[in-house]
Amino acid sequence: MGERVVFDRKELSRRQLKDYIFAIMSLLALGFGLITLLLLIIDLASTGLGRIDYAFMTNFPSRMPEKAGILSAWVGSLCVMFTTALAAIPLGIAAGVYLEEYAPKNWITAIIELNIVNLAGIPSITFGLMALSIFVYKFGFGQSILTAGLTLGLLVLPIIIVTTREALRTIPSTIREAAFAMGASRWQVIQHHLLPYSTGGILTGVIISLSRAIGETAPLITIGALTFIAFLPTSPFTEEFPFVTIQWIKDPFTVLPIQMFNWVSRPQEEFHVNAAAAGVILLTLTLLLNGAAIYIRASFRRKIKW
Amino acid sequence: MVKAEVKNLNFSYGEKQVLKNVSMPIYDNKITALIGPSGCGKTTLLRCFNRMHDLYKGAKYDGQILLHPDEVNILARDIDPMEVRMRIGMVFQKPNPFPKSIYENVVYGLKVRGIKRRSFLQERCEQSLQAAGLWGEVKDRLNSGAQMLSGGQQQRLCIARALAVEPELLLLDEPTSALDPISTSHIEDLIVDLKKTVTIVIVTHNLHQAARVSDRTAFMYLGDLIEFDETSKMFTTPSDKRTENYITGRFG
Amino acid sequence: MARPKLAEFTSANHPVRRIRRIKELLIEAVLFAAAASSVFVTLGIVYILVSESLPFFAHVSFTEFLTEREWTPLFAEPKYGILPLLCGTFLTTVIALLLAIPLGTIIATYLSEYANARAREILKPILELLAAVPTVVYGYFALLFVTPLLQKIMPNLPGFNVLAAGLVIGVMIIPYVSSLTEDAMRAVPGYLREASYAVGASRMQTAFRVVIPAAFSGISSAYILGISRALGETMVVAIAAGMQPNLTLNPTEPAATITAFIVQVSLGDLPHGSVGYQSIYVAGLTLLILTLTFNVIGFALRKRFREVY
Numbered sequence: 001m002g003e004r005v006v007f008d009r010k011e012l013s014r015r016q017l018k019d020y021i022f023a024i025m026s027l028l029a030l031g032f033g034l035i036t037l038l039l040l041i042i043d044l045a046s047t048g049l050g051r052i053d054y055a056f057m058t059n060f061p062s063r064m065p066e067k068a069g070i071l072s073a074w075v076g077s078l079c080v081m082f083t084t085a086l087a088a089i090p091l092g093i094a095a096g097v098y099l100e101e102y103a104p105k106n107w108i109t110a111i112i113e114l115n116i117v118n119l120a121g122i123p124s125i126t127f128g129l130m131a132l133s134i135f136v137y138k139f140g141f142g143q144s145i146l147t148a149g150l151t152l153g154l155l156v157l158p159i160i161i162v163t164t165r166e167a168l169r170t171i172p173s174t175i176r177e178a179a180f181a182m183g184a185s186r187w188q189v190i191q192h193h194l195l196p197y198s199t200g201g202i203l204t205g206v207i208i209s210l211s212r213a214i215g216e217t218a219p220l221i222t223i224g225a226l227t228f229i230a231f232l233p234t235s236p237f238t239e240e241f242p243f244v245t246i247q248w249i250k251d252p253f254t255v256l257p258i259q260m261f262n263w264v265s266r267p268q269e270e271f272h273v274n275a276a277a278a279g280v281i282l283l284t285l286t287l288l289l290n291g292a293a294i295y296i297r298a299s300f301r302r303k304i305k306w
Numbered sequence: 307m308v309k310a311e312v313k314n315l316n317f318s319y320g321e322k323q324v325l326k327n328v329s330m331p332i333y334d335n336k337i338t339a340l341i342g343p344s345g346c347g348k349t350t351l352l353r354c355f356n357r358m359h360d361l362y363k364g365a366k367y368d369g370q371i372l373l374h375p376d377e378v379n380i381l382a383r384d385i386d387p388m389e390v391r392m393r394i395g396m397v398f399q400k401p402n403p404f405p406k407s408i409y410e411n412v413v414y415g416l417k418v419r420g421i422k423r424r425s426f427l428q429e430r431c432e433q434s435l436q437a438a439g440l441w442g443e444v445k446d447r448l449n450s451g452a453q454m455l456s457g458g459q460q461q462r463l464c465i466a467r468a469l470a471v472e473p474e475l476l477l478l479d480e481p482t483s484a485l486d487p488i489s490t491s492h493i494e495d496l497i498v499d500l501k502k503t504v505t506i507v508i509v510t511h512n513l514h515q516a517a518r519v520s521d522r523t524a525f526m527y528l529g530d531l532i533e534f535d536e537t538s539k540m541f542t543t544p545s546d547k548r549t550e551n552y553i554t555g556r557f558g
Numbered sequence: 559m560a561r562p563k564l565a566e567f568t569s570a571n572h573p574v575r576r577i578r579r580i581k582e583l584l585i586e587a588v589l590f591a592a593a594a595s596s597v598f599v600t601l602g603i604v605y606i607l608v609s610e611s612l613p614f615f616a617h618v619s620f621t622e623f624l625t626e627r628e629w630t631p632l633f634a635e636p637k638y639g640i641l642p643l644l645c646g647t648f649l650t651t652v653i654a655l656l657l658a659i660p661l662g663t664i665i666a667t668y669l670s671e672y673a674n675a676r677a678r679e680i681l682k683p684i685l686e687l688l689a690a691v692p693t694v695v696y697g698y699f700a701l702l703f704v705t706p707l708l709q710k711i712m713p714n715l716p717g718f719n720v721l722a723a724g725l726v727i728g729v730m731i732i733p734y735v736s737s738l739t740e741d742a743m744r745a746v747p748g749y750l751r752e753a754s755y756a757v758g759a760s761r762m763q764t765a766f767r768v769v770i771p772a773a774f775s776g777i778s779s780a781y782i783l784g785i786s787r788a789l790g791e792t793m794v795v796a797i798a799a800g801m802q803p804n805l806t807l808n809p810t811e812p813a814a815t816i817t818a819f820i821v822q823v824s825l826g827d828l829p830h831g832s833v834g835y836q837s838i839y840v841a842g843l844t845l846l847i848l849t850l851t852f853n854v855i856g857f858a859l860r861k862r863f864r865e866v867y
Contacts (some may be wrong), residue, residue: 015760022762026668027659030681036729037688044695094592102586103593105363114857115597121853122846123782123790125817126603128824129842133606154599161596173403181356182415182467183392185578192414197405202819208690215692218792218817220691222824224837239810257694257793264698270599272702277694290690294683304405304453384581 043267044283048276056277060230061259065270068263070278072229076145076253077176079233083149084156084213089206092157094203096164101190115227118159127155128222136223143224145233146249151219156209163208167201174306200300215282217257229254256282298303307335309376310355310475311504313389315369315381317347317354325527332397332475338498338507338539339520341513343557345524348509352477355380357387360436373474392419395473400479401460402454403467405416408435408444411463412454415471430470437503438466439496458489465496470502476500478508482515494519513553519543525549568615579623607846610839613831623840629803629814631837632823638837640844642803646720646813647848650795652789653724653809654731661728662735664832666780670737671765682737697797700726705798718800718812726780726798727791735784742776743769758806786849792817816845 056203057225059069099116103109141147154185173193195202232249256278310332317325325347332338340348349358357380359365370379373393380390393396395415410436413427414479421427430446434443440462444455451524461481468476478497482490495518497506510516516523517537524534525546533540544550551557615623618638626639665685669678704722709715746769747836770777792815800812801822814822820838828835 015763018467019760019762022664023668023672024674026664029664030685032661032669033637033688033729033732037684037691039703040691040699041694043699047702052588091592091595093590095596098586098589098593102589108594112593115600119596119600119852121786121849122600122603123786123792123817123849124840125790125820126846127606129610129820129839130603130606133610134602157596157599161593162810172402174398174400175404177358177361177398178404178464178467179404179414180361180387181358181391181396181398182471183388183419184414185388185582187582188418192418193404208867211690215690215694217692217694218796218821221821223825224828232657257692260698261694261797264694264701266773272698276696279692279698281736282692283695284688286688286692290683290687 029275035212036302041283044276044279044286047273048109048278048280051273051277052280053227056274061228061254061262062230065268065274068274070256070259070281073254073256073259074280074281075232076229077255079145079248079253080152080255081214083145084152085206085210087150087153088156088160088209091153092160092205092209093164093202095157096161096168096241097190097194099161100165100168101186101194116158116161120162124155124216125218125222126217127151132223133296142250143252144250145253147223148220148225148253148255150251151223152216155216155219156213159209160202160205163205164202167198168183169207171197171199197304200296200303203300204297207289207293207296211286211293214255214289215257215286217261220255220258225252225254256285267296308332309334310374311370311372311439312351313370313372315351315367315371317350317359317368318366319350319359320364321444324529327353328526328531330524332505332507332536333522334505335501337501337508337519338521340507340509340518340526341428341511341516341552342526342532343552344511345528347523348498349479351526352396352479352507355475355477356391356396357381358396360387366373380435392471392477393400393473394475394477395468395471396477397461397464397479397481400484401457401464403455403460403463405448405451405453408452408455408463409448412466412470415468419471434466434470435463437469437500438462439492440466440529458485461485461489461493462496465493465500469500472503476504478504478506478507480509480511483511490515491518512546513541525552527552559639601844604667608837609841610836612785614833614836614840616699627805629819632826634784634833636833638818638839640804642846643814643816643819643841645805645807646795646799646803646818647789647815647845649720649807649809649813650724650727650791650799650815651785651788653721654728654791655784656746657725657728658731658735658784658788662732662780662784663739663777665732665736666739666743667765669770670740671761675805676789682740686733686737687801688730690729693730693793696726696730696795696796700794700798702829712810716800716812717808718798718802720795720799720813721809723795723799724809727788727794730791730794731784731787735780738780738783739773739777739837742773742780745776746772778863779856782852782859785852789849789852790817790845792821816848 027255056069057074059067060073062068099109099112103112110227128151131147135141135150136143175193175197176189179193184192229252232253233253234245236244236246236248260275260278260282263271263278308331312328312330314333315325315328316323328351340351340524342348353359354367355371367381369381371381372378373380378385404414409431412431416427418431432441435444438505440459441447443459452460455463469530484533485493494515497508500506508520520537522534524539525540533544535545540549541553544553608734621854623638623640626637627641628637628639630637669682673681700722704726705715705717705719708722715721749861750768751764751771754768759767795815796818799814799818801814801818802812804811804813820841823834823838826834
């Protein structure tokens with residue numbers, strides 16, 4: 001027999017200490033992230049919160065900081081979000097359903113899947129460059145709400161596809177088998193079971209993607225959206241039949257993050273206050289959307305237990 | 307009377323052959339039990355009857371399962387698996403009700419077939435639940451979620467769901483393996499009762515259950531059908547040594 | 559009971575069944591088109607960036623593009639050297655990663671190996687909010703909070719500098735690194751951990767010697783995603799780092815990244831087909847090649863170290 005390994009209490013307590021130190025370090029790391037988030041919120045709120053009033057919400061941008069407001073910005077954000085949702089939600093869910101429920105295991109599927117992973121890593125600004133060339137010039141959509149909505153829609157498409165697939169994947173195969181065994185067709189299984197049972201997950205993805213789109217700035221600057229907009233898009237309601245119009249989709253626009261960027265890049269401190277105020281609103285919207293997503297995910301998880 | 311006939315059935319998953327040249331009849335209004343140790347292919351054989359394997363890649367059938375009276379080979383390529391599943395019902399190992407109401411669960415197969423008439427659906431819902439021995443327990447809460455039911459009730463609901471479309475053949479894949487003894491005996495009584503109206507094939511791990519409920523038994527081992535006979539005969543005087551070893555508990 | 563009524567529907571040639579089959583095929587075709595459309599987005603981006611860049615290389619040589627030390631495409635005497643922009647991009651990315659990778663990995667290890675399920679469920683979504691904050695808000699934070707804070711330590715730090723931008727980007731990508739790393743670590747099966755604990759290893763030893771090596775391919779994708787995000791981040795640098803192309807490795811100076819340059823040009827009037835217009839596509843193509851290179855490396859790593867449990 002060779003040398004015996006001795007039980008060494010000192011060595012043990014050394015390892016215990018290391019373990020303990022690591023736990024403290026990781027809590028510090030976690031704390032660093034959370035405190036930064038908190039500082040950011042406090043900094044923004046302490047500067048900007050006081051600036052938010054009725055006039056700020058209902059005024060157009062102005063050369064005079066105390067008269068400037070975000071009316072055209074928040075209306076623009078709303079219109080762009082609507083267009084983004086319209087473009088991305090059906091396309092994203094359909095693609096997710098195909099990849100999870102239909103796609104055969106072949107090279108075409110492999111390429112599509114690899115592409116979606118890749119697409120999520122492509123810088124957002126290159127989407128703007130593509131949109132500038134295709135939507136603005138080739139298709140002649142101009143610097144419009146439509147261009148912005150489509151651009152952001154394509155940008156968030158991978159988020160919706162991936163969350164749709166994840167939501168479908170949590171449904172156990174026994175449910176699929178039960179439905180197929182009843183003679184249901186593939187589409188019936190999807191329509192009657194898979195989509196209803198994955199609503200929570202899909203909704204979460206949709207909200208997360210909208211929260212991403214609402215704060216996105218760079219691709220919209222690239223399509224040339226940073227202009228002085230002191231008017232609202234065409235109203236969707238008209239006097240004459242059919243009483244609604246989508247004329248607004250062709251109108252120029254500005255959005256909250258662009259307005260904020262505009263103000264923060266000016267040297268005057270008063271504009272920085274405006275920027276902070278716009279930031280408070282933007283951040284509130286984002287946090288609300290994310291909070292809603294977390295809540296929906298949790299409550300659906302509680303509702304359906306497999 | 308023969309309801310269905312398995313003829314020279316070979317089945318493989320990818321490279322692996324799971325069923326080897328299986329042939330056996332399924333008698334009308336009788337209960338046929340498939341027994342054998344794990345991995346013998348009994349569940350695989352059962353899932354051939356409603357083409358469940360078609361849902362997954364790499365399944366390959368070779369041979370026939372003829373469904374009488376029209377003698378259609380349900381494994382044929384030009385037969386849509388959906389059609390097969392419309393004629394042959396299945397109940398799974400673990401109760402798998404849809405997370406919908408009890409009513410929606412029972413009438414699901416009818417709705418899938420495009421039947422919308424409410425009075426017909428309601429009538430059929432009651433009949434099926436009654437046939438599954440669940441009507442008395444749930445008649446006041448047909449619209450509450452199926453997931454509120456106990457495991458045994460859920461399994462009977464799944465049986466009602468399968469019965470609602472009047473299957474010609476009912477496949478049961480170890481229907482009591484996830485249940486407690488009381489629910490199990492409930493379901494066993496039900497199965498015996500059901501053979502008046504429907505032909506049943508049941509896979510079971512439990513030899514006593516096979517002996518209690520079935521009329522014919524097939525013993526399978528490593529993908530081969532070793533012996534097929536009347537249950538009473540198989541359990542008293544098996545003709546193959548392996549069958550004897552299995553039912554006397556020497557392996558499995 | 560109406561048995562023939564049901565049997566009717568099961569007949570293969572029944573018109574209802576035939577319509578249903580056609581409908582099924584149509585639906586599958588539509589869904590496939592939706593999935594395939596994502597490939598066209600990528601192809602579109604690549605095609606546009608390449609085709610809009612080609613005219614640029616008609617009057618700027620490739621050698622000048624790669625070796626010239628100044629980038630001033632909008633000046634009267636334009637110089638077209640991508641190096642200053644590449645330099646700014648690398649500098650911000652490296653600073654961001656120096657912060658995000660250690661912190662993200664430590665946090666992931668804690669959440670996966672130390673924290674209980676409840677703590678994890680609360681901490682993870684809160685941490686992920688860091689990635690949800692709009693980048694323009696981070697830009698504000700870098701310019702008007704972090705830089706003044708840093709100036710208290712380094713009084714000579716200019717108002718626009720790479721350091722603040724890089725640090726803020728680092729904070730922003732912590733959740734990208736930590737979430738995916740944690741997912742990868744938690745996917746490591748419990749029996750590997752148990753085997754390690756069973757021979758008397760501590761949590762930290764189990765985490766670093768068993769779990770992290772086993773989750774290597776997943777962790778590498780987390781890092782690659784973090785790198786992609788940092789390379790492509792635009793607003794923080796455009797706001798806080800100044801937009802002056804600067805060939806320097808000193809993080810306390812102002813500098814421009816590829817993305818900041820695109821923003822700067824886009825802010826001005828941009829006639830279709832002008833040199834300015836072409837130059838942002840060249841810049842965009844360079845950025846795309848950079849990110850794709852990292853994605854390919856990530857893909858190769860994942861393939862090579864794919865876990866088989």
